[in-house]
Amino acid sequence: xxxxxxxxxxxxxxxxxxxxxxxxxxxxxxxxxxxxxxxxxxxxxxxxxxxxxxxxxxxxxxxxxxxxxxxxxxxxxxxxxxxxxxxxxxxxxxxxxxxxxxxxxxxxxxxxxxxxxxxxxxxxxxxxxxxxxxxxxxxxxxxxxxxxxxxxxxxxxxxxxxxxxxxxxxxxxxxxxxxxxxxxxxxxxxxxxxxxxxxxxxxxxxxxxxxxxxxxxxxxxxxxxxxxxxxxxxxxxxxxxxxxxxxxxxx
Amino acid sequence: xxxxxxxxxxxxxxxxxxxxxxxxxxxxxxxxxxxxxxxxxxxxxxxxxxxxxxxxxxxxxxxxxxxxxxxxxxxxxxxxxxxxxxxxxxxxxxxxxxxxxxxxxxxxxxxxxxxxxxxxxxxxxxxxxxxxxxxxxxxxxxxxxxxxxxxxxxxxxxxxxxxxxxxxxxxxxxxxxxxxxxxxxxxxxxxxxxxxxxxxxxxxxxxxxxxxxxxxxxxxxxxxxxxxxxxxxxxxxxxxxxxxxxxxxxxxxxxxxxxxxxxxxxxxxxxxxxxxxxxxxxxxxxxxxxxxxxxxxxxxxxxxxxxxxxxxxxxxxxxxxxxxxxxxxxxxxxxxxxxxx
Numbered sequence: 001x002x003x004x005x006x007x008x009x010x011x012x013x014x015x016x017x018x019x020x021x022x023x024x025x026x027x028x029x030x031x032x033x034x035x036x037x038x039x040x041x042x043x044x045x046x047x048x049x050x051x052x053x054x055x056x057x058x059x060x061x062x063x064x065x066x067x068x069x070x071x072x073x074x075x076x077x078x079x080x081x082x083x084x085x086x087x088x089x090x091x092x093x094x095x096x097x098x099x100x101x102x103x104x105x106x107x108x109x110x111x112x113x114x115x116x117x118x119x120x121x122x123x124x125x126x127x128x129x130x131x132x133x134x135x136x137x138x139x140x141x142x143x144x145x146x147x148x149x150x151x152x153x154x155x156x157x158x159x160x161x162x163x164x165x166x167x168x169x170x171x172x173x174x175x176x177x178x179x180x181x182x183x184x185x186x187x188x189x190x191x192x193x194x195x196x197x198x199x200x201x202x203x204x205x206x207x208x209x210x211x212x213x214x215x216x217x218x219x220x221x222x223x224x225x226x227x228x229x230x231x232x233x234x235x236x237x238x239x240x241x242x243x244x245x246x247x248x249x250x251x
Numbered sequence: 252x253x254x255x256x257x258x259x260x261x262x263x264x265x266x267x268x269x270x271x272x273x274x275x276x277x278x279x280x281x282x283x284x285x286x287x288x289x290x291x292x293x294x295x296x297x298x299x300x301x302x303x304x305x306x307x308x309x310x311x312x313x314x315x316x317x318x319x320x321x322x323x324x325x326x327x328x329x330x331x332x333x334x335x336x337x338x339x340x341x342x343x344x345x346x347x348x349x350x351x352x353x354x355x356x357x358x359x360x361x362x363x364x365x366x367x368x369x370x371x372x373x374x375x376x377x378x379x380x381x382x383x384x385x386x387x388x389x390x391x392x393x394x395x396x397x398x399x400x401x402x403x404x405x406x407x408x409x410x411x412x413x414x415x416x417x418x419x420x421x422x423x424x425x426x427x428x429x430x431x432x433x434x435x436x437x438x439x440x441x442x443x444x445x446x447x448x449x450x451x452x453x454x455x456x457x458x459x460x461x462x463x464x465x466x467x468x469x470x471x472x473x474x475x476x477x478x479x480x481x482x483x484x485x486x487x488x489x490x491x492x493x494x495x496x497x498x499x500x501x502x503x504x505x506x507x508x509x510x511x512x513x514x515x516x517x518x519x520x521x522x523x524x525x526x527x528x529x530x531x532x533x534x535x536x537x538x539x540x541x542x543x544x545x546x547x548x549x550x551x552x553x554x555x556x557x558x559x560x561x562x563x564x565x566x567x568x569x570x571x572x573x574x575x576x577x578x579x580x581x582x583x584x585x586x587x588x589x590x591x592x
Contacts, residue, residue: 052481078483090481092474095467098283103471107482111464113489118462120284123277130276139276142283165482 003066005030005081005199006169011050011060013043013223020046021223023060028169028199035214035231036203039243043223044203045087048173051201052084053077065168078107083167085158087174087203091146098142100157101129104164129164136160136190152183159190170194172202176209188213211235219243284467287458287540296454296544300447311439317551318446319508322453324531324543326500332537333461334493335473336386339394339525340401341501343381344374346520347404348502352509353421354414361427363435367449367506374502377404379495386490398522405520420516421509435511442511449507453500457540460496469493470538530569534576536583545584 004027011024021043028034038044049055051062053074061070064080072080092100102119105128106112111119119125133139136156141149146157155175162170175191176184188209194200204210210217210231217234219226221243227234234240300318307314323345330336348370355366381400388396408415415421428434433441460466468489472479476486509515518524527550535546553572557565580586 054477073480073485075480075483075485078481084481086478086481090475090478092471092478094474095470096283096285098280099285099467099471102280102284103467103479104482106464106468107479107484112468112482112484113492114464115460116463118284118286119464119467120281120286120462126277126280129280133280134276139279142280161478161482 004028004063005032005065006051006201007061007063007066008047008051009061009063011047011057011062013046013050013055013057019223021050021057021220024220024223024225026201026218026225026228028201030168030197030199032199032201033213033215034199034201035210035217036201036220037205037207037210037217038220038226042220044220045173046223047220048084048171048203051171052082078165078167081168082171083162083165083169084171085162085173085175087177089151089154089158091154091157091161093147094145096143096145097133097138097149097157098129100146101132101142101160101164102126104161105129105132108165132160132164135193136163152179152187155179155183155187156190159187163194167198169199169201172200172204174203174205176204176206181206184209286462289458292541296451300450304443304447311443313551313555315439315443315446315511316508317548318443318450319504319511320528320531320547320551321543322446322450322507323501323504323528324535324547325453325457325540326497326504327528327532328537328540328543329457329460329500330494330497331532332539332542333466333473334469334490334497336490336494336497337390337394338385338397339522339529340397340399341497341528342520342522342524343397343401343404344378344498344501345505345508345524345528346401346408346515346517347377347498348374348505349509349515349519350408350415350421350505351502352506353424353515356424356426356510357421361425363426363429363445363510366426366510367503370506370509371499371503374505375495375499378498378501379491382491382494382498383487386487386494398525401520401522401525405517405522408517408520415517416515418517420514422514424513426510426513435513439511446507446511449503453503454540457500461540465489465492530573532583534573534584536580536585539585541585542583549584 006028008024008026012022013020024047036044046055050057053072061068063069064077064082069077069080092103102125105125106119109125130139133142136159138153138156138160141153146154159175176187179187184206191213202213214231216229217231218228219234219240226243227237227240303314327341330338351373352366352370355369385393385396409417426435429441429445435441468484472486472489479486505519508519531546531550532542534549535542535544553568554565557568576584
């Protein structure tokens with residue numbers, strides 16, 4: 001077993017009397033395809049916020065590639081190889097698709113504070129942006145402002161931004177939320193072509209997509225891990241059917 | 252991490268990875284950047300400056316104050332239009348620059364260009380010092396903080412009358428001839444061209460600045476600071492830098508005003524001055540530099556004319572114009588012009 005690139009040790013978060021996550025442990029090795037599922041309000045998003053650093057846990061630790069990042073700011077964690085997409089599109093709306101991707105590339109290359117040549121005059125960066133946009137099928141839309149795109153296309157920009165960072169760990173927060181199911185499948189086809197060494201943690205409600213994509217699944221219920229295991233085991237587990245899939249649960 | 256060009260493995264190698272054919276794709280992406288390019292419209296600026304000089308002979312002081320106002324509005328556009336920093340206290344930096352230039356001329360040297368540099372530097376320092384509080388706040392809190400900073404400076408100018416002259420203002424300082432040759436004459440000819448030159452330089456620098464990677468990053472922060480952090484960008488230091496630069500430009504505008512008017516009053520730090528520049532930018536349009544020109548020209552000329560026509564209710568004309576612009580051209584007077592972005 002490889003050393004985990006992302007490790008959560010006993011993460012707990014409480015808002016007053018409300019315990020949102022309790023003692024969550026999770027390990028992702030390089031190349032992991034891991035899904036986090038659970039009913040609404042199970043604490044999935046809060047868990048993601050604790051991993052990315054937008055929310056500080058009351059107890060527990062977050063380790064990236066073996067080093068403790070629990071007290072680091074979000075941007076510092078990103079520079080250590082953590083990237084995420086957002087459940088609700090969170091982009092630079094009035095900027096173009098090309099500019100959006102270029103911003104992410106500029107951040108990864110440490111150009112974000114530079115006063116020199118415009119990004120538009122940096123051939124290496126432009127080539128990288130073009131290749132990235134081509135790979136997610138957005139090259140022809142590069143010159144559109146993001147706010148002019150259809151919802152599903154904006155989801156692709158979300159993913160392109162995360163990919164531009166060449167992360168070691170990629171958190172996908174409901175990547176197909178709000179996308180029509182045919183487009184959802186296309187999105188997951190794209191996700192299946194992610195570089196093999198990237199550890200992916202996906203939160204998703206569409207069970208068909210989860211079972212297709214994930215090799216391991218963690219089930220979160222009321223902030224605690226109910227069950228963790230290979231996809232097939234979790235799929236057959238009666239408790240999961242009860243709690244999450246309901247009586248109709250079959251896949 | 253492997254250095255793959257294409258982040259997802261496609262069957263065929265990505266076109267951009269091979270030199271030659273990839274340049275087409277490169278061009279597609281390059282064209283997606285809405286850069287502030289030099290356009291024919293910028294040539295119109297030169298014509299405008301010339302016309303201003305030729306036609307405003309009897310009103311050169313007014314024409315010069317338009318140019319100063321444009322520089323001031325450009326500075327606000329950097330902070331607010333590009334960086335999304337809401338401010339109702341931008342006159343703080345205009346005032347600091349004005350007092351710095353006046354004090355420098357009085358106590359150190361009457362040489363104008365070094366005086367202007369000192370004015371910009373002092374304002375930039377004050378901007379950097381206050382930025383740490385201002386850029387961490389958002390919305391109303393941010394506006395109140397900028398207002399507080401300007402108010403504190405205003406009161407300080409009032410308290411330290413020995414230095415600032417208080418209500419009497421600071422006057423009686425000399426400004427040496429520009430480049431040692433062009434004396435600042437009584438009619439304001441030198442003053443006008445001096446202001447025009449400073450405006451051109453500031454404008455060119457602003458244009459270059461917003462095109463840099465830093466310039467795009469602050470626009471990204473304006474659009475979505477949380478996402479910017481999740482791209483690994485430290486948001487606060489970037490905004491501090493922007494705010495300091497904008498403050499420096501405002502300081503240059505203030506210094507310019509002090510030098511061409513030979514007097515600095517406390518109104519340079521006043522709330523009215525902060526509000527005026529905000530109205531100028533709202534009239535002209537934010538986030539595209541051209542707005543500063545439209546807004547300042549319309550604002551200063553209209554205030555002047557309206558005050559001549561009706562000295563009591565002249566502000567009403569501006570109010571009506573502002574309402575009309577906000578209602579019918581929310582992107583400002585420059586917003587309707589295609590191609591000016």
